[in-house]
Amino acid sequence: MTINVKVLIFFWKGTQLAKIKIISVPKGAGTRAIQESWLGVVMQVATPEEIKKHPPLNRAQIVPMCEGYMVSRITAVEALKKAEKTAAAKFWDDSQWGRYIVFQRDNCRAF
Structure with a gap:
């Protein structure tokens, strides 16, 4: 399977991949309260190796927009x-949306 990496942005610092912090409410699944729950959350971005080892199940999991x-x-x-x-x-743990979540660049701060 070929992954269109043009929609993905990876920031590396030495050998470590930067984390992101959600700084504005992202669009997506769930109620407004679920979406607002992302505010302030810090996460490690998936590595290219992780994505190659466990590719998205289908192209719908890579957000082209x-x-x-x-x-x-x-x-x-x-x-x-x-x-x-x-x-x-619990919402995301119970969901069957797939292996990855894509957060729009404008909703994040990388560090």
Whole structure:
């Protein structure tokens, strides 16, 4: 499977991939309250190696409408739990949306 990496942005610092912090409410699945739960959450971006080892199940999982950051759903759920945003963590943990979540670049700050 070929992945169109033009929609993905990776920021590397030495050998470590930067994290992202959600700084504005992202569009996407869930109620407005679920979407707002992302505010302030910090997550590690998926590595190219991770994406090659576990590619998205279908092309619908790569959001072509934005430049953004792909995060593993498992990593995102753990970040929500760490931030004590349990309702959102449960929503995403129970979802069948796939292995990755893509956050639009404008909603994030990379560091």
